Amino acid sequence: MAKKEVKKLEYFTDWKYAPSPEATDHIRLQKQYDLFINGKFVKPNSGKYFDTINPATEEKISSIAEANDKDVDSAVKAARGAYDKTWSKMPAKERAKYIYRIARLIQERARELSVIETLDGGKSIRESRDIDVPLAANHFFYYAGWADKLEYAFPNRNPKSLGVAGQVIPWNFPLLMAAWKIAPALATGNTVVLKPAETTSLTALKLAEIIQESGLPDGVVNIITGHGPVGASMVNHKDINKIAFTGSTNVGKWIQKAIAGTDKKLTLELGGKAANIIFEDAPINQAVEGIINGIFFNQGHVCCAGSRLFVQESVAEEVIKKLKDRLETLIVGDPLDKNTDIGAINSKMQLNKINQYLKIGVNDGAEMYQSSCSIPKKGFFVRPTLFLNTSQSHRISQEEIFGPVLAIQTFRTIEEVIEKANNIPYGLSAGVWTDKGSRIFNLTSKLRAGVVWANTYNKFDPTSPFGGYKESGFGREGGLHGLMPYLKF
Amino acid sequence: MERIEVLKTYKIFIGGQFPRTESGRFYPLKLKNNMTVNVSLSSRKDFRNAVIAARAAFSGWSARAAFNRGQILYRIAEMLEGRKEQFLEELKQLGYTPAAAKKEVEQSIDRLVYYAGWCDKYQQLFSSVNPVATSHFNFSVPEPMGVVAILADESSALLGLVSVIAPAIAGGNTCILLASESKPTCSITFAEVIATSDVPGGVVNIVTGSRKELHSHFSSHMDVNAIINCNSEKDFNKTIGENASLNVKRVFIWNRNWSDEKEQGPYYITDLQEIKTTWHPIENIGISGIKY
Numbered sequence: 001m002a003k004k005e006v007k008k009l010e011y012f013t014d015w016k017y018a019p020s021p022e023a024t025d026h027i028r029l030q031k032q033y034d035l036f037i038n039g040k041f042v043k044p045n046s047g048k049y050f051d052t053i054n055p056a057t058e059e060k061i062s063s064i065a066e067a068n069d070k071d072v073d074s075a076v077k078a079a080r081g082a083y084d085k086t087w088s089k090m091p092a093k094e095r096a097k098y099i100y101r102i103a104r105l106i107q108e109r110a111r112e113l114s115v116i117e118t119l120d121g122g123k124s125i126r127e128s129r130d131i132d133v134p135l136a137a138n139h140f141f142y143y144a145g146w147a148d149k150l151e152y153a154f155p156n157r158n159p160k161s162l163g164v165a166g167q168v169i170p171w172n173f174p175l176l177m178a179a180w181k182i183a184p185a186l187a188t189g190n191t192v193v194l195k196p197a198e199t200t201s202l203t204a205l206k207l208a209e210i211i212q213e214s215g216l217p218d219g220v221v222n223i224i225t226g227h228g229p230v231g232a233s234m235v236n237h238k239d240i241n242k243i244a245f246t247g248s249t250n251v252g253k254w255i256q257k258a259i260a261g262t263d264k265k266l267t268l269e270l271g272g273k274a275a276n277i278i279f280e281d282a283p284i285n286q287a288v289e290g291i292i293n294g295i296f297f298n299q300g301h302v303c304c305a306g307s308r309l310f311v312q313e314s315v316a317e318e319v320i321k322k323l324k325d326r327l328e329t330l331i332v333g334d335p336l337d338k339n340t341d342i343g344a345i346n347s348k349m350q351l352n353k354i355n356q357y358l359k360i361g362v363n364d365g366a367e368m369y370q371s372s373c374s375i376p377k378k379g380f381f382v383r384p385t386l387f388l389n390t391s392q393s394h395r396i397s398q399e400e401i402f403g404p405v406l407a408i409q410t411f412r413t414i415e416e417v418i419e420k421a422n423n424i425p426y427g428l429s430a431g432v433w434t435d436k437g438s439r440i441f442n443l444t445s446k447l448r449a450g451v452v453w454a455n456t457y458n459k460f461d462p463t464s465p466f467g468g469y470k471e472s473g474f475g476r477e478g479g480l481h482g483l484m485p486y487l488k489f
Numbered sequence: 490m491e492r493i494e495v496l497k498t499y500k501i502f503i504g505g506q507f508p509r510t511e512s513g514r515f516y517p518l519k520l521k522n523n524m525t526v527n528v529s530l531s532s533r534k535d536f537r538n539a540v541i542a543a544r545a546a547f548s549g550w551s552a553r554a555a556f557n558r559g560q561i562l563y564r565i566a567e568m569l570e571g572r573k574e575q576f577l578e579e580l581k582q583l584g585y586t587p588a589a590a591k592k593e594v595e596q597s598i599d600r601l602v603y604y605a606g607w608c609d610k611y612q613q614l615f616s617s618v619n620p621v622a623t624s625h626f627n628f629s630v631p632e633p634m635g636v637v638a639i640l641a642d643e644s645s646a647l648l649g650l651v652s653v654i655a656p657a658i659a660g661g662n663t664c665i666l667l668a669s670e671s672k673p674t675c676s677i678t679f680a681e682v683i684a685t686s687d688v689p690g691g692v693v694n695i696v697t698g699s700r701k702e703l704h705s706h707f708s709s710h711m712d713v714n715a716i717i718n719c720n721s722e723k724d725f726n727k728t729i730g731e732n733a734s735l736n737v738k739r740v741f742i743w744n745r746n747w748s749d750e751k752e753q754g755p756y757y758i759t760d761l762q763e764i765k766t767t768w769h770p771i772e773n774i775g776i777s778g779i780k781y
Contacts, residue, residue, distance in 0.1 A: 093599060096606065100563065138556060145559065145606020152614060152755055414774060438772035441626040445771065462556070463609050480613045 006318045009285070009325045017331065020338040022125045027112045032063040033201065035071055035225060036208035038078035039218025045070040050227075052201060055122035056335050056344035056379040064201045067226040072193070072233040075222040079164040079191040080239055082219030087191050088161060090217075092148035099144035099186050101214040106137035106179075109210065113203055117175055118335045120202040122344030122380070123298050125336050135460055136179035139478075142462035143183035146483060150188065153480050157489040161189030162265060163241035165486065166234040169204075170247045171197035171346050172301040172402075178204050180477045181244055182221060188486040190242065193222045193234060197247075199347045201225040235259060242486065245269070246303075249400075249426075249471050267475025267485040269303065269467055271400040272428030274449065275421035276306030276457065277411075280314045282433035286455070288322045291406070294431055294457040296330065296384055299342055300404040301350070303472070304429035306457055308397055309408045310417050316410045323386060323408075327371045330384050334376070342404060345380040354382050354403035361387045361396040366407070392420055400426070414442075422448045427469030431457045450476070499673070501529045501697055502680035504542030505690020510535050510698070518673065520582040528673050531698035533706045536638075536665060539694035540712050543636045543663040546691030551633045551661035559608035562659060565686040566601035569594070572682060576647060576675060583646050583672045596748060597651040603753055604655035611660070611755045619766070626769045631762035633661035634739060635714035638707040640700055642719040645747055646672035647679060650695075652747040653717060656757035658692055662715075665694040667707065673697040700725065708732035708740075715739040715761055 032049060034041040049063040067075075087095070106113065110133045117128040150159045165185045169177035174196055185192050196204035208223045224230060231251075235243055235258050245255055246269040259266060276294050278287050294306025311319045335343030345351040362368050367388040375381040382404060390397050390407040397407045411417040421430060429451040432443045440454040450468045453459060460466065465481035467473060475485045500507045514530035529535075550558075569576070573594050580590035612631060619627040637657045642649030650666055657664045668676030680695045696703075704725045708716050709732040718729055721744040733740045741760055745752045 093603065096602065100602070141559070141563075142556070142609060145608075145610060147606075148603065149606060149610065149755075436772065438770040441769060442772040442774070463613065480610070 006321045009288075009322050011325065011329045017339045019334075021334060022115055022118070022336045022338060024115055024119065024336065027115050029062055029116065029202070033065060033205045033225070035065050035067055035075070036205065036221075036223040037071070037075045038081075038222065039212065041208070044068065050198065052120060052199065054119050054379075055199075055346055056376070058379055061119060062202065064198070064205075064225045067224040067230045069233045071224055072230060072237060075193045075224050076164055076166070076234075076237050076239050078219035078222050079193050082217055083163055083191040086217040087220050088189055092150070092189070095186065095189065096144045096147035098214055098216045099140055099147065099183060102210060102216070103137050103140035103144060105210045105214055106133065106140060106207075109206075110134065110137065113175060113206060115336070116206060117203050118343070121171060121174055121200045122335050122346050124340040124343040125338055126340065127298060131460075132173055132176045135462070136176045139176070139179040139462045140183045143187040143482075146184075147187040147189075150483065150487070153483055154487070154489065159188070159483075159487040159489060162486060162488055163190060164239060165190045165192050165242040165244060166237065166240040167192060167194045167244045168231040168234065168247065169194065169196055171200040172298060172303070174200035175203035175207060177246055178207055181246075184477070184482045185244070185486050186220065188483055190486050191220045193224065193240070195224055195226065195231050195234060198225070198227045232258075240264060242266070244475075244485065252473055265485065265488075267467075267477075268473035269475070269477065270428075270471060270473035271426060272303045272305070272468065272472050273308055273398065273400050273424050273426045274304055274306045274429040274431065275308045275310055275417075275447070276431035277310045277417055277421060277433065277443070278312060278315065278319055279434040279436075279439065280312045281435045282315075283435060283455070284315060284318060284322065287433040288319065288326055290431065290433060290455070290457045291323060292326050292330070295406040296342055296404050297458050299345055301346055301402050302458065303400075304451060304458065305402075306429075306431050307401065307406060308421075309406055310411050310420060311408065313410045313412050320388065320408065324369060327369075327384055327386065328373070330371060330373065332371070332373050332375050332381060332383065342384060345382055345403065348380055350402065351380040351382060354401060354405065357396055357399070357401045357403070357405060358385060361390070361394065361405075361407070364394045364396065366390040366394055366396060392423065398424060414439075418443070418446050422446075425471040428467075428472035429453065496524070499526055499528055499677045499697070501531055501535060502677065502684070502693070502695040503535065503539045504545070504694065505684060507680070507684075510696075511538070516699075521584060522582055526674060529697050531667075531696035531703065533703070535696050536703060536706050537710065539665040539696060540636060540638075540710055542691035543665055543694055544712055546689055547635055547663045549689055550658070550663055550692045553661070555609035555612065558659060558661065559605045561687050562601055562605035562608060562655065565682060565688065566598050566605060568682045568686045569598050569601065569679075572678070573598075575678060579675050579678055580646055583674065585646070592748065593646065593648050597648045600648070600651055600753055601655055604659040604758075607656075607755055607758055608659045611758050614755060615759050615762070624771045624773045626771050627766065629764050629766040631660070631759060632765050634761050634763055635662060636712060637662045637664040637761055638710065638713045638716045639664055639666040640704060640707060640718040640720060641666050641668050641676070642745075642747060643669045643671060643700070645669065646675040648747045649719060650676055650679065652745075652752065653719060653743065654693055657761055658688070660758040660761050662761050663692045665696065665707075667700060667703055668695060668697045670698070670700055704729060705732060708738065709735055711736045713738060715741065717741045717743055719743045719745065
């Protein structure tokens with residue numbers, strides 16, 4: 001059989017992208033942010049503040065309060081007070097109206113929130129503008145509607161709120177994760193103490209301002225900032241009924257252990273190492289776009305990132321060639337530029353971790369391929385990276401890197417790829433690319449993962465449950481299923 | 490000299506426009522302030538025009554994302570809240586006490602918010618994946634029926650029509666509503682609210698006139714998929730039922746007390762939905778047991 005020639009994908013153009021930076025003059029940021037407790041911004045007991053920086057420039061943006069145990073306690077007390085006095089007694093349809101207001105205020109202030117999200121976290125403005133912020137608003141809008149309909153969601157039961165929810169969220173989707181946590185908790189009648197990640201507190205604090213503006217009764221939502229110990233203090237607080245955590249598997253395991261023997265209810269949304277599987281009959285060009293989106297979306301700082309690519313051997317050469325071509329076209333740089341595909345790595349720490357994994361990959365014998373693009377001298381950036389000739393036992397194929405690094409393996413049979421895809425402690429998500437519908441449904445039933453995307457990737461919607469199998473955590477966020485973790489029957 | 494008030498001409502609402510009835514007819518309605526409104530006495534032809542508008546709007550409206558429909562219903566509530574005073578005054582002129590008028594408007598707003606929330610939720614409750622014994626992925630989902638003709642509650646000026654329009658359009662249907670004959674003014678003002686709430690033209694059509702004259706036309710039109718009568722006239726309902734059989738219209742007699750909070754819920758939406766079941770093969774190769 002004559003070998004099929006793989007043509008280069010034609011991205012060539014004489015036109016260069018002119019810089020197209022999003023304006024920042026319309027945003028309102030303070031020099032210093034306090035803790036949001038009981039409807040007011042209050043100084044932290046520690047008197048300490050830490051810097052939040054722009055990871056694309058390493059310049060300081062603002063100072064953020066460092067909470068301690070005492071602050072956690074007053075936030076929990078405020079949440080308990082609000083729960084007892086107002087929130088649990090309010091008719092559900094009135095509760096809904098506050099949540100609708102929050103959704104509307106986010107929509108109205110979408111542009112400001114997008115710019116701040118990009119400044120503080122490093123993600124491209126295109127993503128914060130088109131994905132993070134609208135999805136956050138939609139999430140509030142969606143769950144607002146559930147508040148007075150819970151008895152329909154759980155027929156023959158009498159759903160009741162839990163009380164005070166302690167919520168700890170990561171730095172990869174700061175505002176969106178706050179929405180995923182707060183919206184269902186409020187809709188089900190709980191009050192909230194939320195801790196954003198220390199590198200990305202700003203949009204959560206802007207959300208606190210929005211919550212203030214919405215007239216939500218004091219103490220229903222409290223937002224406290226700081227480092228790991230603040231989260232630990234929340235987890236161990238005696239008057240918290242529910243812990244919701246999104247973050248690393250290691251911390252998730254620690255939390256599960258810490259609350260053992262208590263009555264606290266727990267949901268964990270942890271790490272992932274998703275298999276993105278391409279069969280020979282897949283629409284290859286479309287699949288290449290899907291792989292690129294799957295791993296390079298949000299600099300790869302995505303728990304459900306398609307970080308393991310499985311290509312059927314017969315099309316491996318073509319897919320890899322096209323991937324390399326496409327990789328060259330990705331624009332890495334200023335996150336505020338509307339043309340940017342890949343923005344800044346969230347922190348120095350994360351950059352070091354990714355670079356360490358690049359070394360590990362090479363040392364383990366995998367073949368590294370990087371885009372030849374230039375990256376800014378200042379700020380935290382890394383070139384989008386492919387690893388070829390990886391095997392199942394390589395650390396880069398087993399461990400979550402949380403960066404723009406794709407480990408590629410090939411396979412021959414469907415049995416083999418199912419085995420390889422499932423043989424990992426994680427089970428958050430997977431991708432399948434094939435023209436055959438019947439094969440998609442075969443795989444969705446055999447892949448041990450909470451979300452399976454078929455001929456698409458990284459799709460999110462307030463109505464769609466999201467969450468993992470195995471060490472990727474338990475509980476679902478989104479949809480009807482996302483109500484359950486905040487209710488008792 | 491005292492300023493003379495500008496009075497409003499109450500027309501009808503078809504395809505997003507406010508025409509007068511093509512028949513040129515009217516019926517007088519005396520208000521509490523002794524002014525008289527000349528209400529359009531809509532004809533069969535007006536109704537038929539409204540069905541054309543509703544059918545034309547159906548494909549676009551039913552294809553909207555459920556979330557988008559939710560936003561639009563919520564927008565109607567926002568607009569209604571903003572024009573609360575106008576409705577209070579209009580209800581007063583129809584004979585409502587201030588307290589009853591306030592309740593009527595506030596319940597109408599809340600009901601719109603309630604159904605706004607359902608737009609993207611009832612599907613999850615009433616869809617199913619069916620565990621068929623063969624190797625098929627088999628699922629059933631609700632889909633809107635199409636064009637719904639509504640004879641609104643005679644006793645209610647606003648809540649009665651909101652309570653029926655909202656579940657119909659929340660589920661992706663389009664509708665033509667005949668307003669309460671004795672209390673028609675609010676329905677046209679409500680049409681103004683609809684017209685300024687991003688609801689595409691033709692999704693909601695409102696005519697005024699005589700139920701006695703129009704009920705047989707509402708029920709016999711061959712391009713209407715469902716008919717709702719919110720009144721209990723036995724002879725009308727018999728005619729409606731018989732006419733409906735011409736094209737197997739779904740008939741609903743919703744003679745309800747709409748001010749009762751229980752008279753809202755997802756079943757008002759699902760009544761106006763069809764269920765579609767899809768079979769899709771599942772490839773039956775590969776490892777059978779899952780080890781992880």
